[in-house]
Amino acid sequence: MNITIFNEYHPNEHTGKAEKNYPGGIHIALKSIFESEEYDVVTATQEQACNGLTDEILDNTDVLLWWSKNWDNELLNSVADKVVSRIREGMGAVFLHSAKNSKPFLRLTGTTSATAPVSWKEPGESERLFVVSPAHPIAEGIPSGYVIPNEEPYCEYFDIPKPDDIVFLGGFGNGMCIRAGVTFTRGAGKIFFFQPGHDSFPVYNDKVIRRIILNAVNWAKPVAKPAPIAEETKPEQTGFKARVKKLFK
Amino acid sequence: MNITIFNEYHPNEHTGKAEKNYPGGIHIALKSIFESEEYDVVTATQEQACNGLTDEILDNTDVLLWWSKNWDNELLNSVADKVVSRIREGMGAVFLHSAKNSKPFLRLTGTTSATAPVSWKEPGESERLFVVSPAHPIAEGIPSGYVIPNEEPYCEYFDIPKPDDIVFLGGFGNGMCIRAGVTFTRGAGKIFFFQPGHDSFPVYNDKVIRRIILNAVNWAKPVAKPAPIAEETKPEQTGFKARVKKLFK
Amino acid sequence: MNITIFNEYHPNEHTGKAEKNYPGGIHIALKSIFESEEYDVVTATQEQACNGLTDEILDNTDVLLWWSKNWDNELLNSVADKVVSRIREGMGAVFLHSAKNSKPFLRLTGTTSATAPVSWKEPGESERLFVVSPAHPIAEGIPSGYVIPNEEPYCEYFDIPKPDDIVFLGGFGNGMCIRAGVTFTRGAGKIFFFQPGHDSFPVYNDKVIRRIILNAVNWAKPVAKPAPIAEETKPEQTGFKARVKKLFK
């Protein structure tokens, strides 16, 4: 499976807590989830030509992971359009954390992705992840009620379309909660949004979170295209003559 | 609109906190929500003949409210069956709190209604109710993030089928959360489950909660049955002769 | 309720069958559905200034009906953007027939609205409308299996997101079928798409179809905004000090 990991890799990520948690960038941490031989992984960052997402790369991508935060508005529209149409054609997509505000996600959902304003301070809040779709492949092996010690709290109302599936709810202290892991489909493409992942906390180094992302990528891989319909099963003509012909042949 | 309020009215409810919160029973408090002239309300309790739900009463019910907790196993099977089939035929139903474990609810959902075990003590936890379907009629006029000061915490995984709509999420302290207001349809019948309402807290006297229940009952009222299909639009015969006849008439 | 009916009113509609079916335009036929005093209706056509959809009109619209076909690409982007954001804020919307390809619908769904290619000739195919959500307000009073004598056949795969509700399926001769009446929500706005309505057939003069459109508009009207949350129920501060303060006050 060919995986492409897009990370904006804004200068903020080159220093401070983000750099300490994720030396070399979040994309490097995410890449290390897919060490098995069955995965072929490339990374892309926003300062690269074509935001790192050339036609060649997108054409060879089965599933795209996306982390972004500060540079969403600066993403090339042509790149956003291509990502959107590749997803509709079957490319899987996993949007992480603030990537809910990325151009491709917004164009696919038709909503604002806004969440309720929440005041918080470092070191954040602990978040408990509850499995609400235990039959879903993304929940495979994931204990319900798992605690992320420190995370940025996100709170409803979260302005997204009604998801196909809510795989996880996330509950924070003080009663705040959010649909934290949700799926959508657009055309032949499967989409997963996963809320945890503020860059000041080493969430993507947590083995349960890594398992969720691995599950999501496996779930999101495209299904094989159907073989063309054989001549004898093609839609028949629908006009009057064709019917009569059929009736009396 | 004809509303029937079923409350088991177990002896536990005749004394202590429950009695203090709801003199005369929870059904009396719920009844007072529907004081407008457009509603005609009757109440039923489990110790009455036929558990208070005779054919005559059910035949005249547009929406049924249900609160139960201790006597779920003792409900007459014949009553449970009738309630289930009336709902399928269009009667609306609002199941409150522990009524998730009532026979009609379990038979309609096909699940166990189990929730995760939670340890709690009086005076309970404060619960914050978040609106996750702001376009839904049950959310009309309800502020997102409303706080119920004291409630029994319910926690996911809540074993119900995927709801048609999740109108409210409920978040408690310590990160616990639950799909707190959910809808289902079975046949022509609309069903709303609403989690708040432990009898030791005066939740049903809260004006926001009362508005939610009022909204839910209005939403759940049956839609008018269609007029019979006129002769000329009835499904045609599908056999060979009928088709030829049609083609050449 | 304030209703705005948008019809592109392309020159094709001024002559031929379209003009015979709908003298003065499809918007005039649609307007006549809402003759009761409770409705206040204005119409808009694409050649008017701002495509007829000025801020003043949109600000006074509870539900917007939309019919378009030939001029979708020429709709002003600024108008499309405004329609999209008004819908997210609660304005209801009913998109009819080829309006599946209009800019607002495409931006709200994030899909292509493509349908399978179908060859057909005048006088079209008869379509049978089946109610698959009998509890839905849009199906109120509508017989399942109702026959539209002549319509343009639409066929799956219809590239839309998974609808919130499928109210109607439409089945044509020769086995073609389509999700013919589907609902979505975006933010606080309710959206209904209804497939029948090719302009060479007088479908919007059919009383059952008119009832469906009336039901849809009533269903789509905005729910009342919630009152602001009172001070005492506002989200509390979540920092360490606030908690301690609360615990010991």
Next chain:
Amino acid sequence: MNITIFNEYHPNEHTGKAEKNYPGGIHIALKSIFESEEYDVVTATQEQACNGLTDEILDNTDVLLWWSKNWDNELLNSVADKVVSRIREGMGAVFLHSAKNSKPFLRLTGTTSATAPVSWKEPGESERLFVVSPAHPIAEGIPSGYVIPNEEPYCEYFDIPKPDDIVFLGGFGNGMCIRAGVTFTRGAGKIFFFQPGHDSFPVYNDKVIRRIILNAVNWAKPVAKPAPIAEETKPEQTGFKARVKKLFK
């Protein structure tokens, strides 16, 4: 993967067209779908002890296929109960054709499974299967619009809960159509209902139909159970003292 195929194998199936299409019974034809080494298949028929579904067999079943028609009422209640609870615990289930009326399916859905009455004669109607969820694993490799030459027509309204996913719509001549391939989840169990399969037509010998059933079984296999939650991530005590303790530790 361990697959169990239940077929009532009523005497009607031992003779006539059914026997000609499926020598030895429908279960034998279905079994031949799973010839690859990765599948371990056992069959069960209703006249066997415990209807062929002993605890030992059910405990070793990952996915259960079910075909039944004439003997639904005679299924042992104890067997129906066990099947229902195994599915809730994660066993996958594929219900075929008239198995919509089987006790396990009815108990899991809470509905009647009724369909609209349809008059038809041998050799049935041709059915066209449309893929409406192209991203779904059950649709993998399946062309949209595939024609089954002869089948018993089923028609909406089909009284089932709103499915999680509608994978296929089926359209017949004369405008009849049905949600022909639908999924549900109950607890940890995935359920697929597939409408084609009247025993007078050799539908289960068709290679596209066989691919659909193979896909469905692969999709329905249970996800791995989560590892137990480690001590440090267990839900914390929620009482007052525990909080203070936590705050000041």
